[in-house]
Amino acid sequence: xxxxxxxxxxxxxxxxxxxxxxxxxxxxxxxxxxxxxxxxxxxxxxxxxxxxxxxxxxxxxxxxxxxxxxxxxxxxxxxxxxxxxxxxxxxxxxxxxxxxxxxxxxxxxxxxxxxxxxxxxxxxxxxxxxxxxxxxxxxxxxxxxxxxxxxxxxxxxxxxxxxxxxxxxxxxxxxxxxxxxxxxxxxxxxxxxxxxxxxxxxxxxxxxxxxxxxxxxxxxxxxxxxxxxxxxxxxxxxxxxxxxxxxxxxxxxxxxxxx
Ligand code: ADP
Numbered sequence: 341x342x343x344x345x346x347x348x349x350x351x352x353x354x355x356x357x358x359x360x361x362x363x364x365x366x367x368x369x370x371x372x373x374x375x376x377x378x379x380x381x382x383x384x385x386x387x388x389x390x391x392x393x394x395x396x397x398x399x400x401x402x403x404x405x406x407x408x409x410x411x412x413x414x415x416x417x418x419x420x421x422x423x424x425x426x427x428x429x430x431x432x433x434x435x436x437x438x439x440x441x442x443x444x445x446x447x448x449x450x451x452x453x454x455x456x457x458x459x460x461x462x463x464x465x466x467x468x469x470x471x472x473x474x475x476x477x478x479x480x481x482x483x484x485x486x487x488x489x490x491x492x493x494x495x496x497x498x499x500x501x502x503x504x505x506x507x508x509x510x511x512x513x514x515x516x517x518x519x520x521x522x523x524x525x526x527x528x529x530x531x532x533x534x535x536x537x538x539x540x541x542x543x544x545x546x547x548x549x550x551x552x553x554x555x556x557x558x559x560x561x562x563x564x565x566x567x568x569x570x571x572x573x574x575x576x577x578x579x580x581x582x583x584x585x586x587x588x589x590x591x592x593x594x595x596x597x598x599x
Pocket of ligand 1: 356357361379380381382383384385386387388
């Protein structure tokens, strides 16, 4: 039986000021996948994520989330999002880890509602899931970049999303902690079954952890499983920079995939 697709991107194009930054992108992300969305700086990764989240309107094409047209998709709490700028609280910021993670409940609770014991329990569980229980009552600003980023994952997890999208989450995280950070993501994917989309230009580290890779540079240069991608990298690294166009995989939904 085929696994249902969580995200379907169908002939998507996007323009800023009349210039195409994404052109004719089609691929799907199955339930349970851990997708690495890779490509050089300025290749359109963040723009694609903004289109998925409904923050930008594609100039052409369609997106389906959980089988529904993106424009009619209402179940926002099914999707967690962690942006690259999340981990930048300075040391004086007056909020505890518990408080920051609690704000992740607003999509379910609405603003300014009081939390009951079960909400508090959900916050604690989310902090535990990212291995940060001992920091629950600490001020967020006292934590390192990598620790703050874990807390932002907990904030996204607290509404129990089925899909978690992370845009360059390791910016500001020191190299030593990047690997353990990816291990955390792998655990969330394997143990909690959360579908993950990880935007990164760190192709080397991520290809060990992800199940699928999509490589963008305005066009979709590659989409397939991580093994195929690694094999390709051994032959030709220049594809990341868009010098070559490769035909690698076939997208069963949209006829041929021209990557
Ligand atoms: P990436 O996330 O891969 O670094 P982006 O999606 O941020 O790439 O950017 C893709 C292209 O769109 C780049 O050329 C960038 O300069 C341009 N761009 C991004 N945001 C805007 C904007 N708000 N207005 C105009 N151009 C933009």
